[in-house]
Amino acid sequence: MADPFGRALADFHHDEQDEPLVQRDGEWAREHPVEAFYFGTFDETNQRSKFIESWVDGPVLDMGAGVGRDARYFQDRVETVAIETSDALVETMRERGVEDARRGDMFALRESFGRDRFRSAYAWGTQLGLAGSMDGLREFLGDLAFVTTPDATATLDCYDPERVEDGEMLGYRADPTPGLAYRVMHFEYEGTVGETLLFRLFGPDRLREAAADTDWRVAEVEHTNEVHYLAALEKAG
Structure with missing residues (x-):
């Protein structure tokens, strides 16, 4: 399967990226900021980092880890x-020093891990939306509950569709149902x-x-800007 996203990030790591990685929806296209989004350091002082770190305990699962920016920080702790x-x-x-990097799908966790494997988990990059539907979201949360301990926590970041202005987000598709929308794009x-x-x-x-x-409940929600929010979950029992 074609993997322009992964190849672009790998090329950047090897100082071989000569063309931009482009996000596109029809005629709407923009360059994806590879260096800024994936190759910075974990900044303990910013809102996002402070939020995620306050909910992390080990063992921790980094779902959709990119090139390992956050994993490199947490593996020392x-x-x-x-x-x-x-x-x-x-x-x-x-290559960047992540000690336990594996091929795995956050939407197929039971295929990779046993029950109660992790004390916490996080998915940063809004990839939670790839659950595709409310039923898909419930299934993901059920699988995440299976691979985490009874006292586990999880942190996610998401877009709030009720705060998105028309034409503001590449690929945005409105939905008449409150609190739901779609986004369609490719790289x-x-x-x-x-x-x-x-x-x-x-x-x-x-x-x-x-x-x-x-088995989860949403313990905390924090908006970082008009359209993006952070969510912390903990086991409801």
Whole structure:
């Protein structure tokens, strides 16, 4: 399967990225900020980092770890497992010093890990939307509950569709249902077009609704700007 996203990040790591990684939805296209988004350091002083660190305990699972920016920080403090679906990204993480980087899918956790494997987990990059539907979100949360301990926590970041202005977000598709929307886009790199990505955007109330049908409850929600929010979950029991 074509992997323009993973190849672009791997090329940047090797100082071989000569063309931009492009996000596209029809005629709307923009360069994806590879260095700024993935190759910085874990900044303990910013809102996002302080939020995630306050909920992390080990062992921790980094779901959709990119090139391992956060995993490299946490592995010096607790046992950290970083998963990615891209072979190129897994190899890049290993080259960058991530000690336990594996190929794995956050939407197929039971295939990779046993019950109660982790004390905490996080998914940063809004990839939670790839759950695709409310049922998909419930299934993901159920699987995450299976691979985490009874006292586990999880942190997620999401877009709040009720705060998105029309034309503000690349790929945005409105939905008449309160608290829900879609996002459709793909990546292009060096003439290679990636698969079309369909994200379901869940507002905080929809996340709470889905969690209520699982072992989780939403313990904290914090907006970082008009459209983006952070959510912390803990086991409801």
